[in-house]
Amino acid sequence: MRETTGEQVGTNVSDTALRGFVGYNMKRAFNAVQADLTRTLAPHGLRMITYSVLALVVENPRLRPSALAKALTVERANLVVYVDQLEQAGWVTRTPSSTDRRAYALQATLEGQQVYARAMAAVRDHDQRMLGALDPSDVAVVNKALATIEAQGRSL
Amino acid sequence: MRETTGEQVGTNVSDTALRGFVGYNMKRAFNAVQADLTRTLAPHGLRMITYSVLALVVENPRLRPSALAKALTVERANLVVYVDQLEQAGWVTRTPSSTDRRAYALQATLEGQQVYARAMAAVRDHDQRMLGALDPSDVAVVNKALATIEAQGRSL
DNA sequence: TATTGTTATACTCTATAACTATA
DNA sequence: TATAGTTATAGAGTATAACAATA
Numbered sequence: 001m002r003e004t005t006g007e008q009v010g011t012n013v014s015d016t017a018l019r020g021f022v023g024y025n026m027k028r029a030f031n032a033v034q035a036d037l038t039r040t041l042a043p044h045g046l047r048m049i050t051y052s053v054l055a056l057v058v059e060n061p062r063l064r065p066s067a068l069a070k071a072l073t074v075e076r077a078n079l080v081v082y083v084d085q086l087e088q089a090g091w092v093t094r095t096p097s098s099t100d101r102r103a104y105a106l107q108a109t110l111e112g113q114q115v116y117a118r119a120m121a122a123v124r125d126h127d128q129r130m131l132g133a134l135d136p137s138d139v140a141v142v143n144k145a146l147a148t149i150e151a152q153g154r155s156l
Numbered sequence: 157m158r159e160t161t162g163e164q165v166g167t168n169v170s171d172t173a174l175r176g177f178v179g180y181n182m183k184r185a186f187n188a189v190q191a192d193l194t195r196t197l198a199p200h201g202l203r204m205i206t207y208s209v210l211a212l213v214v215e216n217p218r219l220r221p222s223a224l225a226k227a228l229t230v231e232r233a234n235l236v237v238y239v240d241q242l243e244q245a246g247w248v249t250r251t252p253s254s255t256d257r258r259a260y261a262l263q264a265t266l267e268g269q270q271v272y273a274r275a276m277a278a279v280r281d282h283d284q285r286m287l288g289a290l291d292p293s294d295v296a297v298v299n300k301a302l303a304t305i306e307a308q309g310r311s312l
Numbered sequence: 313t314a315t316t317g318t319t320a321t322a323c324t325c326t327a328t329a330a331c332t333a334t335a
Numbered sequence: 336t337a338t339a340g341t342t343a344t345a346g347a348g349t350a351t352a353a354c355a356a357t358a
Contacts, residue, residue, distance in 0.1 A: 028306045
């Protein structure tokens with residue numbers, strides 16, 4: 001028998017008022033993904049954001065910080081710190097631009113490329129873990145929908 | 157003509173190395189959603205997390221903090237601060253449990269219920285804005301997939 | 313011994329203002 | 336005037352350790 005005057009103590013807490021909203025579902029899912037991804041990257045000396053920065057520097061040689069910040073939708077001011085960390089680790093270099101003395105060209109060192117390659121393999125495994133229970137067709141729908149939602153949000 | 161020695165400066169920065177991963181797409185989409193939701197809730201004196209706490213307290217009368225923390229997957233230590241804020245605003249009360257002298261029962265005040273009702277309407281509009289460009293069938297797939305991904309992540 | 317609520321603390325991400333040196 | 340990189344700072348979310356009171 002349940003006491004009618006007792007407190008809600010068990011696992012029967014209802015969150016149906018929130019489950020209807022994408023924002024709530026996205027936050028919950030993203031938190032779970034982020035926790036596993038953080039654990040995945042830590043042994044490689046990277047976090048989500050520094051992994052992303054390193055990936056784009058590897059993929060886009062001689063990338064400028066301002067272009068990188070725009071691509072990742074990160075404030076330039078914050079990007080500086082992430083590049084500092086990658087530079088101090090010896091994985092990314094800043095070389096002065098030949099045409100614009102305000103600007104720099106970012107490049108991954110050989111070690112940076114190797115670290116990235118190893119981390120990417122781990123991230124790929126992580127991704128498989130997270131998506132293992134889903135149909136590939138659903139994954140495609142989700143990725144496309146996320147891009148659409150992002151574009152919608154940015155336009156407001 | 158493009159200089160072969162120049163830096164990548166334009167909008168042609170490739171992030172295909174990251175686009176293949178759900179985590180990256182989720183982070184981008186969630187950031188955009190969160191920015192609009194933050195703007196949506198600010199006039200009501202709420203943030204995402206305090207809105208969620210208030211919602212569950214309204215929906216689950218006499219809820220215990222520990223059960224609430226578990227339902228929202230939030231640390232108890234952090235929940236204390238959110239409840240403090242809602243209590244100071246006069247929207248939630250802590251009353252001692254009649255059966256367990258360590259515990260409290262959370263309840264929404266009348267004003268808390270009214271604030272929640274108004275905020276919920278705004279959140280509903282926000283949700284419509286974010287999903288406006290998607291098929292309802294895709295929304296269903298996304299919500300279900302997000303729940304599956306979350307469950308997968310939590311189990312690791 | 314375990315649980316409830318709590319305090320304190322540290323780390324990370326995000327956002328803004330303001331500065332310098334160049335363009 | 337505007338832009339590139341930078342510094343400083345504040346707000347917010349997340350995570351852990353440790354404690355008193357109670358179960």
